[in-house]
Amino acid sequence: MMDVTVENFEQEVMASSMQTPVLLDFWAPWCGPCKTIGPMLEKLEEDYQGRFKLVKINSDDEQQLAGAFGIKSIPTCILVKEGRPVDGFMGALPEGKLKEFLDKHLPSIDELIAQEDAQEAQELLQEGNDEQALVKLQEALAMNPASEDTRYDYAKLLIKLGELQTAEMILAPSLTQIPLQLRFDALHHWLECLKFMQTSEKASWRMEQFDEHLALNKRDFETRLAKARCLVASGALTQAMDELLEIVMRDKLWSDQVARKLFVSILELMTPAKTTKSNAQAPKAEGAIELAGHVPQVDDPQAELISKYRRKLSMALN
Numbered sequence: 250m251m252d253v254t255v256e257n258f259e260q261e262v263m264a265s266s267m268q269t270p271v272l273l274d275f276w277a278p279w280c281g282p283c284k285t286i287g288p289m290l291e292k293l294e295e296d297y298q299g300r301f302k303l304v305k306i307n308s309d310d311e312q313q314l315a316g317a318f319g320i321k322s323i324p325t326c327i328l329v330k331e332g333r334p335v336d337g338f339m340g341a342l343p344e345g346k347l348k349e350f351l352d353k354h355l356p357s358i359d360e361l362i363a364q365e366d367a368q369e370a371q372e373l374l375q376e377g378n379d380e381q382a383l384v385k386l387q388e389a390l391a392m393n394p395a396s397e398d399t400r401y402d403y404a405k406l407l408i409k410l411g412e413l414q415t416a417e418m419i420l421a422p423s424l425t426q427i428p429l430q431l432r433f434d435a436l437h438h439w440l441e442c443l444k445f446m447q448t449s450e451k452a453s454w455r456m457e458q459f460d461e462h463l464a465l466n467k468r469d470f471e472t473r474l475a476k477a478r479c480l481v482a483s484g485a486l487t488q489a490m491d492e493l494l495e496i497v498m499r500d501k502l503w504s505d506q507v508a509r510k511l512f513v514s515i516l517e518l519m520t521p522a523k524t525t526k527s528n529a530q531a532p533k534a535e536g537a538i539e540l541a542g543h544v545p546q547v548d549d550p551q552a553e554l555i556s557k558y559r560r561k562l563s564m565a566l567n
Contacts, residue, residue, distance in 0.1 A: 272328050420436055474507065493508040
């Protein structure tokens with residue numbers, strides 16, 4: 250438990266909530282019910298062992314914060330997750346009701362352990378230790394099978410390491426979702442390209458052989474698609490998109506739009522991962538005070554390349 254003022258609100262609430270849910274306890278020294286609920290919340294913070302962070306805000310001293318959150322009476326508690334208020338209650342609830350409120354929103358112990366494993370995996374990946382990262386992601390997914398981020402990272406690393414059968418099994422639940430998430434569809438198409446290299450006779454062709462066949466028949470879409478898949482498998486993604494554009498420009502609907510779908514998947518694979526929560530800028534809380542400034546735009550060659558190929562696809566489809 251800690252006291253929060255407008256000076257440290259951004260760091261202790263907004264930034265902290267990107268990692269751990271923060272429970273705001275608005276109170277005042279003259280408030281009788283506040284003296285009842287305060288000790289219970291402090292006890293629960295200890296009992297929950299880091300599953301949430303408790304902060305106390307004196308509404309008399311911090312009227313700007315109380316006004317920003319629309320506090321009408323005290324005690325009032327508001328739970329903030331990822332920089333946004335998600336729920337709250339007024340009055341001194343009994344301990345059982347407080348636990349019900351917290352359990353509705355807080356991660357379980359297994360989920361916390363899984364999050365720690367997943368975070369360790371990201372650090373190992375940055376160090377280039379793929380094998381140990383794979384173990385951590387496997388453990389994290391076993392602890393929390395509902396984590397789509399962990400499932401994505403695990404499947405992606407499996408594909409990278411050539412564990413295609415296991416990757417296919419891990420991806421399967423996500424590929425049945427409606428709507429299908431683009432990031433999982435992108436992994437599926439990447440996986441199919443690598444499987445193509447293991448099963449197709451054309452996987453052993455040299456690029457010159459593909460070009461010789463295509464020079465004779467530019468509408469030989471099967472051969473052009475095979476060339477694109479070989480290029481994807483070898484990591485030549487922009488060259489693969491150039492080949493796919495040739496198919497899209499000549500026949501947008503060919504083979505259930507497989508060329509467009511693979512093209513879009515490549516763009517998704519090329520798009521850098523989103524900033525992790527620990528490094529993300531805390532957003533402005535809804536209805537609260539402005540707490541963060543603007544981040545200056547930085548030239549990004551990769552982003553420019555992706556934008557360029559998005560425009561090319563748009564022109565080919567129109």
